[in-house]
Amino acid sequence: MSLHTEPVVVNIGPHHPSTHGVFRMRVTFDGENVQDVEPVIGYLHRGTEKLAEERQYSQVITLTDRLDYVASMTNNQAYVLSCEKLIDIEVPDRGKYLRTIAAELQRVASHLVGVGFFLAELGGFGGTALMYCFRERERILDMFEMLCGARITVSFMRIGGVFQDAPEEFWPALRKFLDEMPGYADELNKLIFESEIVQARTKNVSVISADQAIDASLTGPILRASGVPWDIRAAQPYDAYDQVKFDVITAQGGDNFDRFWVRMLEVEQSLKIIEQCYRDIRSGPVRSTTSLLFRPSPGEAYVPIEAPKGELGFYLVSDGSIAPYRCKIRSPSFISLTLFKEMLVGWKLADIIVSLGSLDFNMGEVDR
């Protein structure tokens, strides 16, 4: 006996509890199974690239804060690195180290957000893992407040270094964080990754193969979860990354579980990097003398960095004026959505939410 059923089209988003901001999916369901899915983006488009063309180079830093608002530090970093290449200036060593510390702290914070939402998306009480993660993230944000007076929209880095040296109270706080964080990471491991329900829900779901990932130019934890050891921090070191030792984390499965697992392991590596920077940092200037206003000679620059979500870079074209002629943002979140359909079709309603979360994208960066 067969019953005639019709597929149902459901709009998930743009205001849905777990679509990471104003993201919308038009999903065709056959019962609980996903037959077709179509992403609709653009609800958060603010025209950052165009805005950047109308602002001086130093003013654009404040715009980059608002791209991936979960990881503002790395946005700053990517932008100022491109600018520095454009006007060809050197950053003092202490500035480089401070940037590295700030960027790695931001990576920890961003991954904590990603992992924290993991359990909520799986349908646990939306506060347990999230609160634990946010509790630790709060300490990082507190350190950012010590560094630069803001928690989210940091504007910490400047072209030629960082805006100011770290205050004295920062170092004990960092030390305390470095000492205590591994214990909390262990707690999260126990709460999330060792739980059988989590494993049953996420292992072998929405698998991205290494070839697929490379073809779609995915980067960051998503690519590494598919078993490709590509990390720009190791491959093309910038700032102080050539001075530190760390492992490029990879996993073989390429499934939802591995994507989060890689993030959790990267937190450990980040702590390792911060530890080395904390040990090696020497006193000195933090910023080369650059005016806020400058006119680079005509040319172009692109410096990719390893943002928490993948390769982030600002392609800047100068026509000799005080503002960039073109500012193209290569945002990892947007490119992560490339394999969206391949990942979700054929899975269940409950899976697509988790798969979406495993991409850990940020609408501020997708729509720009």
Place this chain on the structure above:
Amino acid sequence: MGEALAENIVYRHVYEFILSVFGSELAWLAYAIATFSVVLLVVNVLMLLATFYTWAERRLLGRFTNRLGPNRAGPFGLLQALADAVKLLTKEDIVPRSADRWVFNIAPIVMLGSVLMAMGVIPLGEKTFLADLNIGLLYLVAVSGLGSIAVLMAGYASANKFSTFGAMRAAAVLISYEIPLVMSLLSITILAGSMSLIEVVNSQTIPFLLVTPLAAFIFLTAMSAELNRSPFDITEGESEIVAGYLTEYSGMKFGTFMLAEFAALMVAGAVFAVLFLQGWKWAILPSHIWMLLKVGLFALLATWVRSTLPRLRPDQILTFAWKFLFPLSLINVIALSVQRLLLADEFGNLQQQDMWLMVVSNWILMVVAVPVLIKITNRKSGIPFGESAKFHVGKGV
């Protein structure tokens, strides 16, 4: 109702008071008023417990997640439930235009009704119960099934796709988990030799939690599925289908649903206490206090589970029910039947030492049966929830 209720202290006093005022020719009125007052008392106690528990659960969840929870309204936030009720009552009551009005409006009442009806047979303490039905357990099963019908009604009537998803999931869970639930109640019947809840309590010389741990485990699992509690809360899985069948509800209709859900949890706790924890019986403290403590223990456990475990996928929940819980409950029923056949004396009664023998054998059974069954259920990964599998999607949908 008659005889058992007549022993109740409230009933007797009201009855005698009215008789003394109006004289014995109005005995029917005294009977009606006395009965009604007892019913009112029980219902209100349940509602109070449920509203109190909404506060308690939020406080507990707060502590589990390293927060404080609501602590502003009144001392320790105790009046939070009142504040919530006021808020819900003053909210606009929206019925979607394409909704099935009648069904939409009736659904919360049916839901609450099913919970209140279940209270009819549950003894809340020594000589504190409304009715001693000799088919109490059957009645419970029948009445609790009604709640899922209400969910189905709400989901269907809302004319919302998310609601429909929730309703369909609720129906699937109802069908699957009713069977293990009934099986576990059946094993209690085998042990107690009666379906009356009073008899069940009286026959528990040893708590049945010890005698038949498997039945307790199955009961807890199936009950949390029936109650939409974590990890089986797919019916209103907020991260997937917004709020499931509740998506279109607002105001006090929503409040009624929530109240009914929390009351259902209280009722489930009471049933668990009656079936497995010797009900009101224990030493020193008055029977009602013991009952409250046992219900509280159940609620604490439910909150703890909710704060810790993520949700299973609907297909995994069904796999778990049919491939794991159902065979497990069958094993349990068969084992208990055999034990009873072997151990009972010529009058069909179980002695205390026989009970202890059953305790030992059933714990051994649990330790052996569960891992073996997990292995059989899923040879590949040893997970009783089933594997994740991609569905083949045909072309030209």
Place this chain on the structure above:
Amino acid sequence: MYGSGMLKAFGVTLQNFLRKPSTVQYPEERLQQHPRFRGQEFTWYEERCTGCASCAKYCPLGIIKIVTDPSGGDYQDGGSYRIDQFDIDQARCMYCGICVEACPYDALHMGTRFEAATYSREDLVITIDDLRARPKHPSAWFRPQLAKEGFDPFTEIADWREVGRETYFWHPKRPEMVPEDLAQKASSDGDYDKSQDND
């Protein structure tokens, strides 16, 4: 054994159940703020401001409006323009602090408050009168001299004489703008730091 992972998870939640809550009860308790906090409510020192409008020029959003009146000022001898209007539209401000960074005379500082809710957008525009009237709690953001002194911007009030990098602020033509001992030292040493006197 199967289920041990879940048991560990239960252990973690129990452990956190017993831990001290990580939240604070906001209106009564507050999180510790740090001296560099970039808050609402700018702190402006009229005595220091020359009306050069560097802040307005560098503001990424262009929300600072300055109207100066050059007439009647003795600015050839170190006096500054009269500032008629100094409006900051806080409704659009993103508190990036670049205006503060751009200020060559340390006249504009970030504030330290963050509870400036109002009922209308118009109320969010800070006028020159507001700036004059408000208590001076300058944030240490981009003002290392404040942090060095151990200045606590949340409780202490700073006078305009205390907030500048005086050695370079001191100008031979305006000796009265700095405390006397500093001025004497500066004039005798002649360490007028031209390198920082940028536009």
